[in-house]
Amino acid sequence: MTDTLPERRSRREGGGRDARIAARQAAAHAAGAPFLTRALKPFEVLDEEGLTLIEHNADTILEEVGIIFRGDPDALRMLKDAGADVEGELVKFPRGMCRQIVQASAPRIYTQHARNPERDVQIGDPYTVLAPNYGSPFVRDLDNGRRYGTLEDFRNFVKLAYMTPHLHHSGGTVCEPVDVPVNKRHLDMVYAHIRWSDKPFMGSVTHPDRARDSVELARIAFSDRGPDFLDSHTVITSLINANSPLVWDATMLGAARVYAEANQATLITPFILAGAMSPVTVAGTAAQTLAEALAGMAFVQLVRPGAPVILGSFASSISMQSGAPTFGTPEPALVLYVMAALARRLGVPFRSGGNLCAAKTADAQAAYESAATFQPTILAGVNFVLHAAGWLEGGLSIGYEKFILDLDQCGMAGVFVGGVDLSENGQALDAIREVGPGKHFLGCAHTQANFQTAFYRSPLADNNSVEQWEAEGAKDMIQRANALWKKQLAEYEAPPLDAAVDEALNDYMNRRKASFPDSNI
């Protein structure tokens, strides 16, 4: 016996039967886990000293430059009472004030409940929740090209997100349903998430009233859990963007207040195209992002201490020639890694990343750029990932084919974060002993026992010979994805929804829609 190191024995899991059980468990995890559980430590690009420096600079920005809280006298009063220095709408924070407020009450991790309890997600370490694209007015598919999004497109993406095991969240404004008036479409969107999916979802943020509607629809959807369920349970996570640099506006503050008061979660996210909305450097962009996020999160904690709040960072770069947003460049990847580390130090969940690109179609540019954001997303240990599938054209479009392509990447991430299996089955010494030099492993006992789950299987990659690929029409990946999303939608079956709840949701929606005229503001 030479393979009896203490560490090996302690990991021993028995023979072939255990191997098969482990394999089945791994398969079940990969196929249907409600969120990713990361076994790997995050990648770090700065040491303690560097991170401290950026935190120090964020405090300098908060203290010396300040943040404008625009059009929200209540917010100004609240911040002043908490110790901030308020001059007009400009708020300056004594060093450490925001951090102290956030750390005093913001949870490190929270559960966002889903209509189906098996879909509840944990938002915080060591978990990663993947959610689809958000906010695109346009939609693209291979058959019809680019066009304005409709409610039908919206429902389609909700259905596709529901069907895939690789997204854990239904998202929010997956695309803009432009065929519905701006001031009413939030009702249709929230209803669609509830009706056509049972995964957790996001609410509207374009007006405080629309946030209120989102909360009320959620109350109805969760009414079977008791009348006060929402007051003690989070069922909505919504996206609150800063007006960078250094401005929070009344719309976003108002929506954040509605959600916080209802104990619902907010992603407090400086949305930054570095070079236009922040300095052209990584360290400068990170310090500004942290300052803006700290101010926003402190505000939320003042509204309701303990309301779940996520530090968000959306940072990309611009072309210095044209001013156009660029994606997949190395600098935003560095910002992402820095911000993830800063969120961990602060002790709040972190949102960033996704499969972002400037490409118009799902070509090589789309894939390279998306991977250049998504791999850092996974390796940094992001907890909540918006735009994990579908994003094209700097967010202006969501693509059906791109959506399907990105899901494949999400599936691979799920395997990767599980890390290396060091069980006896994982070590596979018996396989090497059985096969020996100069033979092959294709039919050996270990390979047969692990056949089902050995490697991630892409539904899209073509690994065949060039001759076979040509015989099948020499299709590129976009064409294969086109067939796949249509097949998915054709096979869609809605999750169950209590008829009385559905009626109540429709009643609320119809009553609200009838109570004010259509408007596109």
Added chain:
Amino acid sequence: MTDTLPERRSRREGGGRDARIAARQAAAHAAGAPFLTRALKPFEVLDEEGLTLIEHNADTILEEVGIIFRGDPDALRMLKDAGADVEGELVKFPRGMCRQIVQASAPRIYTQHARNPERDVQIGDPYTVLAPNYGSPFVRDLDNGRRYGTLEDFRNFVKLAYMTPHLHHSGGTVCEPVDVPVNKRHLDMVYAHIRWSDKPFMGSVTHPDRARDSVELARIAFSDRGPDFLDSHTVITSLINANSPLVWDATMLGAARVYAEANQATLITPFILAGAMSPVTVAGTAAQTLAEALAGMAFVQLVRPGAPVILGSFASSISMQSGAPTFGTPEPALVLYVMAALARRLGVPFRSGGNLCAAKTADAQAAYESAATFQPTILAGVNFVLHAAGWLEGGLSIGYEKFILDLDQCGMAGVFVGGVDLSENGQALDAIREVGPGKHFLGCAHTQANFQTAFYRSPLADNNSVEQWEAEGAKDMIQRANALWKKQLAEYEAPPLDAAVDEALNDYMNRRKASFPDSNI
């Protein structure tokens, strides 16, 4: 003064002038550094205990299962004399023997000299050297599709690799020049690297005689540095592949011996498609790879202690349905990270990764898969990267457009590994003070000072509006790459080569070619 933490002051670099100098230096580095210098710590997927376990298992394989050294009685004698247990061609190694031999004499890092001393590369930590595709019999471009490679293609890729700042090495068999007989094409290939580039290159390994020819051509190329230059300086790094599982054959051993005797470097690389040539698991594949590499590296050190040797790992997976090689899956990425850590622990340079894919054309599949190998390549801290540009179709083809696309990714990696600039200019607090809340950074002094080098500029990404993109023909990335490689080749100018040296190279080549008949074996 609030921004005077001790750590800030120690990093202070002065004002705008220093910023501009730093920016220029960064630009120079990005544009023309002879290799990448990594400022980031490698990403780790296993802890000390896990890595020790895999080392232990590699020793178990070497001790209990053994390695076949096929058709090379000299090698068997040498290994027996060193303490191995030799039965026929099967060699079993006492625990720790190979490691001890390697660690006793193999260098942690070495210089591979280039014809142009400014192109010398350091192979070892903390450096990364990027080299092009290797070994493809086929070539693909958008105009002519897929066809056998020719010597003209070979020269074209040498020229493209010479022109780009993002590859540091000219590589070896960039493609197979199928129009030249197999037993003579090595002469044309080595000559082409010397004649059409001044970057470091690789030699032939398909027969010991061809390795000898490679060394002799190199001797002539470096004859201006003195008659014995090669005996004390490494100018060739060559690729020695194992016949996995657990076999080293006479051809590769013979070539490795030639190079080691001449003090030239070898990449000792188990080439593994897991599931066929190793177990289907990450830990099993890593242990087998380490065992095979240790045996090969020990052999090289016995031939000539101190000859540079690199631990290589080429590991991908297969489709369990079809047996076809697959690329870009998560399991090989985990193997890569594990092997990089094992090489660091052993104390030798590490070769792995590249922009690998199974895709037939440079579509989204090619890009996603390539990125899924290349990002781990960079984050794991690989020291020598073969296949960094051009690889298609599991290595069967090299693509002109794919080559250009991959160069863009190599360029971005060069920026990424530099990490976060924490100088005063990098912190950019003055920019934030200057701009303040609600304004933009486009024209501020800091942005203007850093304009040239602020963000990586892709020559291929289209970041324009969809309207402008359509007006320009709605080209995808492959089409843009097609225009770029043609432009590059049209602008190519050969580096200087002494006429007498050139004549001597041609004399040697012609004499050798005339000395034996053509053969395609």
